[in-house]
């Protein structure tokens with residue numbers, strides 16, 4: 029009888045949706061130029077969608093060259109008259125205010141980010157928004173201490189910074205770019221990604237609320253052409269870009285010979301390396317966090333699992349069990365682990381590369397998983413039998429797809445991990461401290477995590493080598509990119 033009852037009782041989660049009520053989305057949004065929201069000069073707009081439902085959220089102004097020109101002019105005036113000459117301690121007050129307002133309005137930001145991007149609310153609520161506030165707090169602390177930061181006695185700001193950011197962490201990437209630039213005394217023109225403009229515009233509203241002087245921050249929403257116009261504008265002194273390696277190369281070509289300073293944070297194909305002495309449960313959690321966090325839309329995602337051959341079956345068995353427990357669905361549900369893919373274009377790219385993986389002979393596996401009927405979705409996916417030459421071992425998929433390779437010796441692990449044109453991040457799972465240090469010295473990656481993965485902190489510099497770009501963001505190193513020292 030008891031057995032019968034147990035068989036009948038299916039334990040499942042009740043829906044736990046976060047309310048949308050806290051956010052009021054306007055039907056239309058303007059560009060933020062010189063402290064005001066204004067339409068594009070030619071009146072053009074584009075729609076931003078909720079990728080989980082394909083429902084249009086709002087119409088957003090599409091910046092053209094004339095708008096970028098106005099934004100750069102406003103930033104220049106604000107730099108020369110207000111923000112550049114302002115003492116660091118005064119600039120700090122604005123940054124602290126912005127940080128506090130981000131905290132106060134964090135629920136609103138989290139819901140809006142999940143609606144526009146598709147990421148699970150538990151990630152926008154617990155990672156994106158708190159970290160964005162932390163970046164403003166941290167850099168506010170530097171604003172009046174720049175002369176003690178080791179860049180000489182009187183480091184100067186560069187002037188106007190043009191900043192182009194991607195769609196995977198819309199608010200957080202804005203904070204990574206804006207907080208150090210503003211702390212150092214630069215003014216900014218920010219170009220958010222076309223598919224995720226809404227939280228950058230809400231941040232502009234927060235800056236208004238904080239009384240930030242007009243022109244210090246300008247937001248020119250629009251397509252790639254708005255980014256290109258900003259990059260090539262002669263009135264910009266520094267370009268900071270996060271996005272694909274392909275566009276990063278275009279930007280580097282456009283900037284070459286102009287005297288503009290440039291930092292590029294590009295793609296990655298990180299190895300997450302599990303040795304036979306690693307605690308399996310911890311490593312499995314780290315693998316899951318490494319590739320399924322934010323649907324794998326993470327430049328430093330641990331998208332290649334390198335597992336020592338002697339423990340491969342055990343680790344993969346546990347990993348498959350764990351993937352079976354991941355919950356995919358409504359991004360606003362607090363129990364959701366995997367949300368929507370950000371756009372149709374990105375979904376097509378993930379499908380194309382996954383199909384290529386199968387066609388090249390790797391074995392594909394996903395847990396049983398029902399995808400919603402509307403919106404852009406892709407199940408968590410594992411590929412085994414992957415060889416180093418496969419496209420899924422070489423190219424950035426930027427989705428919830430893990431390619432598994434094996435190794436026998438630490439030397440082989442290093443050789444395989446470094447066999448990529450990228451060099452952004454890596455993970456090492458082992459009980460031996462000496463092995464962690466040995467690996468960290470040999471892995472060609474800007475960040476190496478040991479027995480953890482995807483840990484971010486504003487005090488810690490982040491950035492890559494080779495096709496992953498150059499320059500660092502965060503920490504004292506990140507400030508250097510915005511100073512004439």
Ligand code: NDP
Nearest residue numbers: 193194220221222251252255256271272275294295327426
């Ligand atoms: P892009 O590199 O195209 O976009 C990043 C930002 O640059 C966006 O704001 C984009 O605008 C803008 N942009 C596009 N073209 C230009 C240009 N010529 N000059 C200046 N700015 C430009 O990335 P996608 O969004 O197209 O994604 C493509 C692939 O890039 C992904 O599949 C992924 O592999 C990788 N990627 C990597 C990221 C990372 O952090 N490493 C982040 C995002 C993507 P718009 O949004 O209008 O295109």
